Amino acid sequence: MRGRNQQHWQGQFMGCGYRMTKPREEILGVMEKTMDHLSAEDIYLAVHKFYPNIGLTTIYRNLELLVKMELIVKFEFGQGKAKYELADQYSKKEHHHHLVCKKCSRIFDYSDFMEKEVRFLKDTEKGLSKKYDFQITKHLIQFYGYCNKCQKK
Amino acid sequence: MRGRNQQHWQGQFMGCGYRMTKPREEILGVMEKTMDHLSAEDIYLAVHKFYPNIGLTTIYRNLELLVKMELIVKFEFGQGKAKYELADQYSKKEHHHHLVCKKCSRIFDYSDFMEKEVRFLKDTEKGLSKKYDFQITKHLIQFYGYCNKCQKK
DNA sequence: TCCCTTATTGGTAATGGTTTTCATTACTAA
DNA sequence: TTAGTAATGAAAACCATTACCAATAAGGGA
Ligand SMILES: [Mn+2]
Ligand SMILES: [Mn+2]
Ligand SMILES: [Zn+2]
Ligand SMILES: [Zn+2]
Numbered sequence: 071m072r073g074r075n076q077q078h079w080q081g082q083f084m085g086c087g088y089r090m091t092k093p094r095e096e097i098l099g100v101m102e103k104t105m106d107h108l109s110a111e112d113i114y115l116a117v118h119k120f121y122p123n124i125g126l127t128t129i130y131r132n133l134e135l136l137v138k139m140e141l142i143v144k145f146e147f148g149q150g151k152a153k154y155e156l157a158d159q160y161s162k163k164e165h166h167h168h169l170v171c172k173k174c175s176r177i178f179d180y181s182d183f184m185e186k187e188v189r190f191l192k193d194t195e196k197g198l199s200k201k202y203d204f205q206i207t208k209h210l211i212q213f214y215g216y217c218n219k220c221q222k223k
Numbered sequence: 224m225r226g227r228n229q230q231h232w233q234g235q236f237m238g239c240g241y242r243m244t245k246p247r248e249e250i251l252g253v254m255e256k257t258m259d260h261l262s263a264e265d266i267y268l269a270v271h272k273f274y275p276n277i278g279l280t281t282i283y284r285n286l287e288l289l290v291k292m293e294l295i296v297k298f299e300f301g302q303g304k305a306k307y308e309l310a311d312q313y314s315k316k317e318h319h320h321h322l323v324c325k326k327c328s329r330i331f332d333y334s335d336f337m338e339k340e341v342r343f344l345k346d347t348e349k350g351l352s353k354k355y356d357f358q359i360t361k362h363l364i365q366f367y368g369y370c371n372k373c374q375k376k
Numbered sequence: 377t378c379c380c381t382t383a384t385t386g387g388t389a390a391t392g393g394t395t396t397t398c399a400t401t402a403c404t405a406a
Numbered sequence: 407t408t409a410g411t412a413a414t415g416a417a418a419a420c421c422a423t424t425a426c427c428a429a430t431a432a433g434g435g436a
Binding site: 146148169171172178180182183186187190193194195197198199201202203204205206207208209210211212213214215216217218221 | 299301322324325331333335336339340343346347348350351352354355356357358359360361362363364365366367368369370371374
């Protein structure tokens with residue numbers, strides 16, 4: 071998958087009646103190159119460097135579209151602005167959850183314990199959707215606290 | 224605990240060098256009487272009914288304080304506005320997690336599977352804090368999807 | 377290749393939840 | 407009382423996100 075994404079994106083867009091545009095290409099380019107969790111503004115600034123005409127509105131609009139197409143994922147970490155990263159299947163990272171530092175606001179990915187977490191989540195989701203007749207589409211697990219650098223030891 | 228909270232709140236405030244004021248009393252009063260997850264504005268409107276001079280600013284300021292004092296808990300459900308509920312130990316509800324309907328935005332509490340979840344969380348937290356040297360203070364588990372009324376069957 | 381249709385863009389203004397500012401009021405301890 | 411400080415409320419500021427709208431450009435057909 072890696073490296074052949076350009077054509078893949080193209081196909082995804084066309085297949086849904088959308089067009090492959092420069093802004094979209096650049097946004098996905100930025101997201102492919104980073105390991106970080108980027109805000110709309112982060113992405114705007116990064117794209118702006120080699121495509122100075124980009125508008126912030128366009129960033130927001132396309133992030134929304136990309137989320138809908140499930141090419142990227144949106145996260146709210148309670149920091150006032152949303153952050154985005156490439157969906158698991160297009161990312162260098164594996165499926166993971168997050169640690170959030172309440173002091174420096176950094177986000178840490180972890181993939182450990184995933185087998186266990188996934189099993190646990192499956193079970194819980196099954197139990198819940200049955201008992202509450204609730205059709206679950208997504209789960210959210212985050213741990214908040216203080217990172218290595220920010221804790222008073 | 225139930226019913227004797229008024230004095231308890233008083234004690235909490237005094238003990239921290241704060242004062243027990245009418246707005247604080249009313250805010251806690253509203254939160255004690257509901258089973259819902261209230262936004263700042265919800266609380267403002269409720270308090271406003273029998274204390275019309277209350278200012279929205281005062282609501283926000285006190286919610287922040289109450290969160291710091293751990294009398295209430297703040298949640299972000301990705302709905303643009305924060306919601307609050309009484310902390311477990313002061314609430315009629317037991318420790319619980321949330322189901323969030325993406326259509327009607329309602330929040331559902333569930334306490335089932337808690338023993339299992341709590342055990343799972345303890346384990347995970349222990350593993351994570353060791354491996355990442357991350358001091359965990361709080362976890363967040365939410366399931367998103369469509370409630371009974373909102374799913375297309 | 378050139379057109380035509382319409383998806384897409386970018387600038388600007390608006391929105392809406394939350395925070396700041398500041399002058400006024402209410403407690404509390406001496 | 408009085409001084410010192412906590413707390414309040416109104417209004418303005420903040421700031422991420424959205425709505426609006428005229429201008430542009432992608433891509434299918436001729
Ligand atoms: Mn991540
Ligand atoms: Mn709840
Ligand atoms: Zn940190
Ligand atoms: Zn619903």
